[in-house]
Amino acid sequence: MKAYKGFNTDMTCRGYQFEEGKTYEEEKASLCNRGFHACEDPLDCLSYYPLNSSLYHAVELMDVDSKREQDSKVCARRIKIGARLSIKDIVQISVKYVKSHISATTGYKAHAATTGDWAHAATTGDWAHAATTGNEAHAATTGDSAHAATTGNWAHAATTGYKAHAATTGYKAHAATTGNWAHAATTGNEAHAATTGNEAIAIAVGMESCAKASQGGWIVLAEWEEKNDKYTLAGVKSAPVDGITIKADTWYMLKNGEFVEAEDNEYE
Numbered sequence: 001m002k003a004y005k006g007f008n009t010d011m012t013c014r015g016y017q018f019e020e021g022k023t024y025e026e027e028k029a030s031l032c033n034r035g036f037h038a039c040e041d042p043l044d045c046l047s048y049y050p051l052n053s054s055l056y057h058a059v060e061l062m063d064v065d066s067k068r069e070q071d072s073k074v075c076a077r078r079i080k081i082g083a084r085l086s087i088k089d090i091v092q093i094s095v096k097y098v099k100s101h102i103s104a105t106t107g108y109k110a111h112a113a114t115t116g117d118w119a120h121a122a123t124t125g126d127w128a129h130a131a132t133t134g135n136e137a138h139a140a141t142t143g144d145s146a147h148a149a150t151t152g153n154w155a156h157a158a159t160t161g162y163k164a165h166a167a168t169t170g171y172k173a174h175a176a177t178t179g180n181w182a183h184a185a186t187t188g189n190e191a192h193a194a195t196t197g198n199e200a201i202a203i204a205v206g207m208e209s210c211a212k213a214s215q216g217g218w219i220v221l222a223e224w225e226e227k228n229d230k231y232t233l234a235g236v237k238s239a240p241v242d243g244i245t246i247k248a249d250t251w252y253m254l255k256n257g258e259f260v261e262a263e264d265n266e267y268e
Contacts, residue, residue: 001061003038003074004085004093006049020057020081029077031067036079040072041097041120042090043138047071047154051174051192052210052251052262056090058082070118071136072097087194088178091158094140098122108143117152126161135170144179153188162197171206184211192251207231210251210262213241221254 011018018024029035038059039045045056061076068074085093098120105112110128112121117134123141130139135152141159148157153170159177166175167185175184180197186204193202193211202211205222213219218240225234237254239246246252251262 001040001064001074001076003040003059003061004042004045004090005036005038005057005059005079005081006045007055007057008049009053009055011055018081020084023078023080025078027077029063029065029075031065031069031073031075033075035065035075035077036061037073037075038079040074041094041138042085043094043120043140043156043158044071044073044136045090046156046174047136047172048073050172050190051087051176051194052212056085058085086178087158087176087196088160091140091160091176091178092142094120094138094158095122095124095142098138098140099124112139121148130157139166157184196249205236208253210253212249212251215241215243215248217241217248219246219252219259221252221259223254223257 060080063077065075106124108125113131119137121130126143131149136154139148144161149167157166162179171188174192176194177184183201184193189206193204195202195213201218202213203220204211207224211219220238222236223234252259
């Protein structure tokens, strides 16, 4: 079975050290208990391995457990580690997955919208938007000016087109874009925003959230502080990614009014 797996940045996962191209084997597979876990929809990987501290690879699974839960997570006794995936790869594969399992759209200005938990929306045409409101219900688009938006917890939004924005509001709901002038914005706590296009803005304003952008882009972050058992906004700050003060393709948080590099796995 083809699937997709997240790893820590050193290619470890739950005590295992993995390496691309190698095959690994366990005595038995039991979903959420034992064996090698991966997801058929790569966007589901973001719920287990967040954008700011993870790598993602295609994998081949053998001797797969038949048990399934709400998302596309599966478990196998044997696993072969394939090639590393970019955010663009993840979005394109996710759109294909959604199209093969549920109703999706492919035409120009053909929108897709869902309201239930685990109900994904995907589009491939220009100006064809995707939106979801349920928990763990992802939205993905590949066309130019085709936006993706989600409101549920762990409901990720990702786009690959020119001027195709991604926005999320839920807890640990990540937003990622790869096109030029394609902004990513999140308001949920511990939610990450990532962009790779030219002049694209990554905005993360929830508590303990992170943002990164490519050279020539911008990051916008908020900082919160606890007072009398209540969190209040301490400040919001923006900065260009100039490669000197703010490094390209590097995760940042806002602490004590200053941008600081986020540590790997800090909020995994």
